[in-house]
Amino acid sequence: MLTKEQKEQFSEILETLGETLDITKTQYEAAVSSYGAVGDWLAKPESSLAPYTPIIRPQGSFMLGTMIKPICDEDDLDIDLVCELTGKNLSWTQYHLKQAVGDRLKANETYKKMLDAEGRRCWTLLYSDQANYHMDILPSLVSKDYSILLDRAFSSTDLYDKYESLAIRITDKKKDNYYSDTNSENWIKSNPFGYARWFFNAANIGSQHKDIRLSDAVNPVPKYSKQKLPLQRVVQIFKRHRDIMFKGNEDKPISIIITTLAAMAYNKEESIIDALINVSAKMRNHIEKRIDPNTGKPIKWIPNPVNPEENFADKWVEQPNREKNFYKWLDQLEKDIQTIIQKRGLDHIAEAMKKSFGEPTVTKTFSMLGEKNLNLRESGTLKMTTGTGILGLEGSVTTKKHNFHGND
Numbered sequence: 001m002l003t004k005e006q007k008e009q010f011s012e013i014l015e016t017l018g019e020t021l022d023i024t025k026t027q028y029e030a031a032v033s034s035y036g037a038v039g040d041w042l043a044k045p046e047s048s049l050a051p052y053t054p055i056i057r058p059q060g061s062f063m064l065g066t067m068i069k070p071i072c073d074e075d076d077l078d079i080d081l082v083c084e085l086t087g088k089n090l091s092w093t094q095y096h097l098k099q100a101v102g103d104r105l106k107a108n109e110t111y112k113k114m115l116d117a118e119g120r121r122c123w124t125l126l127y128s129d130q131a132n133y134h135m136d137i138l139p140s141l142v143s144k145d146y147s148i149l150l151d152r153a154f155s156s157t158d159l160y161d162k163y164e165s166l167a168i169r170i171t172d173k174k175k176d177n178y179y180s181d182t183n184s185e186n187w188i189k190s191n192p193f194g195y196a197r198w199f200f201n202a203a204n205i206g207s208q209h210k211d212i213r214l215s216d217a218v219n220p221v222p223k224y225s226k227q228k229l230p231l232q233r234v235v236q237i238f239k240r241h242r243d244i245m246f247k248g249n250e251d252k253p254i255s256i257i258i259t260t261l262a263a264m265a266y267n268k269e270e271s272i273i274d275a276l277i278n279v280s281a282k283m284r285n286h287i288e289k290r291i292d293p294n295t296g297k298p299i300k301w302i303p304n305p306v307n308p309e310e311n312f313a314d315k316w317v318e319q320p321n322r323e324k325n326f327y328k329w330l331d332q333l334e335k336d337i338q339t340i341i342q343k344r345g346l347d348h349i350a351e352a353m354k355k356s357f358g359e360p361t362v363t364k365t366f367s368m369l370g371e372k373n374l375n376l377r378e379s380g381t382l383k384m385t386t387g388t389g390i391l392g393l394e395g396s397v398t399t400k401k402h403n404f405h406g407n408d
Contacts, residue, residue: 002273002341010273010341013349016372017357017365018233018272019226021068021240023077028224031062031079031133036221038125038137041108042083042101049104052085055147055220056137059192063217064199065228066235066259071243071358077133082192084142084168094171094178094187098123101139120173141169141184153197154214157204163194163306193218194306202263203231205270230275231266235259237276237357241333244358251321253329257302257312261286264305277341280334284327287313 002010023031039056042049060080061067070077088097102123106112116124122136143149146168153160169187172178177186200214216222228236238258246252265282269275288301299317304310316323336356343349346366353362 006341007271007273010349011271013353013365013369014237014272014276015233016369017353017361018228018236020361020365020368021236022226022228023067023069025224027077027133030131031077031135032221034127034131034133035079035081035135038081038105038111038135039083039220041111042104047104049085049100052087054101055084057082057084057193057218057220058222059138059196061255061259063192063196063222064235064259065217065225065232066239066255068236068239068243071240071247074129074132079133079135080192081135081137082168083137083139084146085140086142086144086146088141088184091182093180093182094175097141098139098171098173101137105137118173121170138190139171140190141187150193150218151215153193154200154218157200157206157214159201160197161201163191163198166194166197166306167191168193189307191304191306195304198305199231199259199263202266203229205229205268230269230272231263231279233272234266234275234279235262238262238280238333240357240361241336242329244356245329245332246325249325251319251325253322253326254312257326260302260305260312273341276337280330280337284330292317 035056035058039054041047042054042056044050047054057063058079059082062079067077083101085097085101092100098118102115102118105115105123105125111125114125114127116126116134119136122138125135125137127133127135149165153162153166167189168191169184170190172188175188181187196217197214200217216225235258239255242253242258261283262279264286265279266275267278267282269278286302288303289298290301291297292299299311300313300323302312304312313323316326340349340352340356343352346369350362350366353365357365
């Protein structure tokens with residue numbers, strides 16, 4: 001059982017670990033600038049898409065605030081985007097809408113050279129080695145009042161549950177009606193922004209984080225923010241643990257499952273260490289067992305919270321290694337967390353964390369932690385709780401400022 005002071009120390013360590021995993025402000029703003037330029041190109045008055053008011057917005061981990069740096073600095077960041085079109089030509093099928101977006105990208109010589117092979121649902125722009133990111137652009141159809149609906153949904157931290165109203169229609173090359181159906185009501189439905197609102201409902205802990213603005217999440221040009229909610233930090237930490245454990249294994253646990261189960265298991269814990277312990281222990285409780293209506297066999301089911309008919313674990317049947325690896329990862333995660341929280345002293349804690357989160361990341365984390373505490377010491381605000389030897393912002397004894405001349 002951790003004491004209050006130990007919890008504060010571990011939470012400070014984990015918060016700093018999360019900051020180490022964050023993409024930098026420079027990386028963030030470069031990505032926003034890049035996709036903003038793409039959006040401007042698609043929406044120019046002379047663009048064939050201009051009548052449909054194209055808007056580019058981030059989705060996925062970039063929008064959720066759970067993106068992490070890759071283990072290797074040379075690896076790409078994967079930035080997921082939605083290209084919203086309000087309405088379409090009446091004769092357009094999914095194929096036509098997707099090609100209209102692709103053709104407009106190809107009309108720009110720079111983007112034409114950057115385009116990867118056409119994906120199942122997205123167009124992908126590969127940026128230079130110096131930028132170290134690529135962008136998956138998902139063409140979609142939205143209602144004419146969609147921006148108003150988004151503003152309303154993300155305008156406050158109060159509970160919002162009208163997720164269905166935020167659904168969009170997307171294109172999918174593998175669907176039978178891809179080339180033939182002009183009625184967008186029959187196209188596949190997706191709801192990345194409804195999912196984001198559900199996630200922020202789960203993450204919200206009220207007045208503790210008043211300055212976190214949900215509206216920034218769906219802003220086409222969101223501001224960079226260092227502050228994260230405990231659930232966001234937990235998801236980041238889980239994803240790094242997964243990446244270290246599975247390296248380049250394609251059957252590693254996927255982020256949408258980790259994020260969904262973490263949000264389902266999260267119980268508004270205000271400290272990161274409490275959240276980390278409790279969420280990791282309860283995630284498996286939210287994996288359902290159902291009978292497959294097609295085969296009559298039992299299957300695992302992780303429902304999409306904004307579309308319960310969708311099973312995020314649907315690939316587990318045809319690729320059983322994914323299910324096996326998920327439970328293997330979860331068992332190891334719980335074991336590693338318990339090992340870490342039993343350590344005392346920063347050196348021992350750091351050593352225990354290196355195997356789980358990578359030596360360079362952990363070394364940087366404790367270096368940053370040391371710099372923070374040095375700055376607090378220099379300002380005279382670093383305190384030590386009597387009898388524990390734990391440094392932090394709360395306590396009963398203020399540590400003396402060190403003048404580095406051998407005297408206090």
